[in-house]
Amino acid sequence: MRRLPPLSALPAFEATARLGSVTAAAAELGRTHSAVSKQISHLAEDLGGGLFEKAGNGLKLTPRGERLRKAVTPMLDELAAIAQALRAELDDRHIDIVTSATFATRWLIPRLPRFYAGHPEVEIGLRMSGREKVPDHEIDVVLSYDRLRSPSPDFQSFSLGNTAYGPVCAPDYPLRKIGEEWIAPVRLLQAGVPQSWREWMLRAGETLHAEHDVEYAHHFLALEAAAAGLGVALAERRLVEQDLATRRLIAPLGFVSVEGGLQAAVMPRARSRKAITALLEWLAEEARDGAA
Known part of the structure; x- marks a missing residue:
């Protein structure tokens, strides 16, 4: 007969070990601080010694706690992955997509009613990509369009269609050409992606410099700033098609095309699902219909 520790306390222990705080663990688990603290104390008592010790304003693992963490974390990860896979087998209808907030709000979401029709x-669930990596077991499909940010996607994928990139600004923005160079008062950047302008200039064979560069935390904020006349931003054509049609934005240098730039990756466990196949076929059709 196995003599196991109190299993219900393991998620509280793992979250506290990962986050370094009972308060943060309680918030993540949707429990009270007192409940999480009691579970950790009960677990430590059962195992015969302390698992955490104070470290400034937070907690750190004792050597005993670190030994337990190394065993518990992969166990919980594997259990979560198995649970997700079993749920997916029972419910083929739900698809979890990870993509950028800009692509989701400006292209994907407005088209989803046609897919649902x-x-x-x-049922489609959307998760936003960002600095915090979404665990693989919570993903069915990853959509990626930004070949200026990442010329080669860091996952095995296949193409849904071409992409095209170019500078956009308000119609009256003072972008001018001096000799062989374009000059703007302000270039708008997405924070953490300084290479995008350089990559575009290499692909387009153009040079665009600015007196100042201004960073925005999200790409859609840079596009809104461009429409407000605050600078010139880089955009994938699909993301600004409505703005171009209404002349809220213009693309004075046009767009440079990247063949196969719209990419999709399907997690191995989801590849055989009929709903995934239907989604990818629809995405490819939408990408073709929206191509210039």
């Missing part, structure tokens, strides 16, 4: 049984 043809596939009313399918």
